[in-house]
Amino acid sequence: xxxxxxxxxxxxAFGILGPILFPAYISQITILWxxxxxxxxxxxxxxxxxxxxxxxxxxxxxxxxxxxxxQVGMYYDVAQYTAHxxxxxxxxxxxxxxxxxxxxxxAAALVSSLLAVxxxxxxxxxxxxYFAIGTLGVAIAAxxxxxxxxxxxxxxxxxxxxxxxxxxxxxxxxxxMFTLAIATFLFLRWLYASRFSLAINAIRDDEExxxxxxxxxxxxxxxxxxxSAFFLGISGAIFGNxxxxxxxxxxxxxxxTFGIFMVLMALLGGKGTLWGPxxxxxLFHVIKExxxxxxxxxQWIALGALIVINVVFFQQxxxxxxxxxWPEKFGIEVDTQLGVEDTKxxxxxx
Amino acid sequence: MNTxxxxxxxxxxxxxxxxxxxxxxxxxxxxxxxxxxxxGSGKTTLFNxxxxxxxxxxxxxxxxxxxxSDLRVQQIARLGLLRTFQQxxxxxxMNCVQNMLISVPHRNASFxxxxxxxxxxxxxxxxxxxxxxxxYSKRKLISGNLSFGQQKLLEFAMALMNEPKVLLLxxxxxxxxxTLINGLIDRLKLANTEFGITLFVIEHNMRVVMNLADNIYxxxxxxxxxxxxxxxxxxxxxxxxxxxxxx
Numbered sequence: 135x136x137x138x139x140x141x142x143x144x145x146x147a148f149g150i151l152g153p154i155l156f157p158a159y160i161s162q163i164t165i166l167w168x169x170x171x172x173x174x175x176x177x178x179x180x181x182x183x184x185x186x187x188x189x190x191x192x193x194x195x196x197x198x199x200x201x202x203x204x205q206v207g208m209y210y211d212v213a214q215y216t217a218h219x220x221x222x223x224x225x226x227x228x229x230x231x232x233x234x235x236x237x238x239x240x241a242a243a244l245v246s247s248l249l250a251v252x253x254x255x256x257x258x259x260x261x262x263x264y265f266a267i268g269t270l271g272v273a274i275a276a277x278x279x280x281x282x283x284x285x286x287x288x289x290x291x292x293x294x295x296x297x298x299x300x301x302x303x304x305x306x307x308x309x310x311m312f313t314l315a316i317a318t319f320l321f322l323r324w325l326y327a328s329r330f331s332l333a334i335n336a337i338r339d340d341e342e343x344x345x346x347x348x349x350x351x352x353x354x355x356x357x358x359x360x361x362s363a364f365f366l367g368i369s370g371a372i373f374g375n376x377x378x379x380x381x382x383x384x385x386x387x388x389x390x391t392f393g394i395f396m397v398l399m400a401l402l403g404g405k406g407t408l409w410g411p412x413x414x415x416x417l418f419h420v421i422k423e424x425x426x427x428x429x430x431x432x433q434w435i436a437l438g439a440l441i442v443i444n445v446v447f448f449q450q451x452x453x454x455x456x457x458x459x460w461p462e463k464f465g466i467e468v469d470t471q472l473g474v475e476d477t478k479x480x481x482x483x484x
Numbered sequence: 485m486n487t488x489x490x491x492x493x494x495x496x497x498x499x500x501x502x503x504x505x506x507x508x509x510x511x512x513x514x515x516x517x518x519x520x521x522x523x524g525s526g527k528t529t530l531f532n533x534x535x536x537x538x539x540x541x542x543x544x545x546x547x548x549x550x551x552x553s554d555l556r557v558q559q560i561a562r563l564g565l566l567r568t569f570q571q572x573x574x575x576x577x578m579n580c581v582q583n584m585l586i587s588v589p590h591r592n593a594s595f596x597x598x599x600x601x602x603x604x605x606x607x608x609x610x611x612x613x614x615x616x617x618x619x620y621s622k623r624k625l626i627s628g629n630l631s632f633g634q635q636k637l638l639e640f641a642m643a644l645m646n647e648p649k650v651l652l653l654x655x656x657x658x659x660x661x662x663t664l665i666n667g668l669i670d671r672l673k674l675a676n677t678e679f680g681i682t683l684f685v686i687e688h689n690m691r692v693v694m695n696l697a698d699n700i701y702x703x704x705x706x707x708x709x710x711x712x713x714x715x716x717x718x719x720x721x722x723x724x725x726x727x728x729x730x731x
Contacts, residue, residue, distance in 0.1 A: 329586065329598065329599075330598050336575045339577050340575055340576070342573070343573040344586075345558050345561070346566070347586075348562040350558060350593060351558065353595075467579070
């Protein structure tokens with residue numbers, strides 16, 4: 135791809151200078167990087183492997199809760215902490231806060247990945263639309279189940295330890311989220327250069343053929359999903375702490391907002407490409423924030439219109455469209471004389 | 485000659501339709517065996533039974549002496565028993581070289597192998613095989629844009645890339661123009677002699693079958709009708725009746 139370094143440079147410059155130049159928008163830009171993580175992780179399955187998951191938000195919420203439980207549980211009894219009567223008086227020192235956050239984030243990543251392996255065992259026997267519906271069901275059920283679990287505060291949710299010191303921690307969480315987005319991107323760039331990418335592309339193009347050729351399809355599918363879950367779990371841990379208060383339906387498992395946004399962003403930018411989800415996430419987030427600000431009351435309609443236009447007229451997405459338009463810039467060769475070559479081929483074989 | 489695939493007493497029905505009834509046959513190592521029969525005689529069903537696409541109702545299928553009728557498709561493929569499809573199947577959004585690379589044998593693939601890159605010699609082998617089937621100049625093209633015949637050749641090259649012990653080909657010449665067929669026959673023979681791959685072919689084109697195979701089985705109405713050399717089959721009255729309809 136042309137001007138790769140310009141692209142990297144601009145992204146990095148924006149990531150570093152953005153919050154310094156526009157301090158009022160720091161949490162907006164943090165969420166922008168969260169959206170990038172969402173779109174990138176969704177695309178592993180939905181774009182590269184052809185498995186459209188509508189339930190990836192599950193791992194975001196699970197990561198959030200696991201991190202909170204570990205953070206609190208390391209120093210207090212979680213059930214007492216979440217009890218409405220205020221059974222314990224809590225105070226976290228700076229050292230306790232960051233130790234808890236570190237272990238919580240690690241636990242969030244690991245538990246989310248393991249959960250992906252376990253759920254994968256069940257839902258990977260579903261194909262096509264049935265897989266989408268199955269994963270959607272799992273995510274919605276998880277939100278409802280969490281709401282009935284009193285240990286973590288049930289539907290009332292739980293508040294997280296406050297960020298130590300005077301600041302609200304927005305700069306810290308910004309750096310954390312930005313680093314996560316970069317780490318996710320670099321990991322996927324490495325992953326897509328290995329045979330892993332060919333295998334999951336093969337599953338996308340023809341899974342039955344891939345099985346027939348002896349590819350360990352289940353292994354690839356499970357690993358792909360747990361990679362998504364790993365990064366989503368971490369993003370949930372960071373976002374939960376940034377918000378400071380988590381509850382099941384709106385914050386941890388927002389299936390109809392974040393859960394659907396992941397899909398839309400990847401589709402908008404161009405699924406199955408490395409940069410597509412990033413482009414899609416940035417564009418989507420900007421459009422969403424603009425409509426929320428200037429078209430309040432119509433914002434969902436504007437978003438709906440965008441989805442319709444995207445799906446009906448522009449299925450390959452922005453980067454996908456660019457690939458079709460300028461294939462040589464993306465290293466794709468096109469046979470301009472397909473018909474002529476074909477006859478030559480026939481003669482050569484004679 | 486050793487027997488590579490040993491099918492004995494295999495039956496398979498779909499509901500009330502008996503697709504295979506008490507079918508027994510064997511594929512000797514190193515040769516080219518063909519399976520013929522009128523449409524609907526159960527050839528593809530037998531293929532699918534052997535490669536594990538569906539469970540069989542009765543009988544046994546052995547590959548190199550090992551019972552495989554209870555193994556799954558991927559496990560059987562990793563043993564070195566590979567099939568191509570009647571409707572050509574390739575990975576249509578990937579280019580030819582990528583199609584070839586992902587077709588390397590997965591027999592001993594470990595967990596860590598998933599994240600490795602392909603060494604240069606594998607890419608070389610892929611390109612060499614693409615040259616063998618005459619697709620070298622097209623190697624960077626998206627395979628879905630190739631013509632049907634070329635896709636068929638690509639699928640054949642992918643099968644060779646997998647280094648199978650035996651290759652089951654379901655109508656390799658169907659839909660290919662007659663001039664390409666000769667080239668394909670030559671390459672099938674070469675795959676057999678040069679690469680030492682045992683071939684087991686379903687084929688309708690009698691000119692191809694008689695030219696290619698040294699050992700022919702004929703199915704009719706789900707039962708094994710005849711077995712012999714091309715000459716014997718050509719002169720077998722029951723085979724002629726099955727094709728032309730006896731009264």
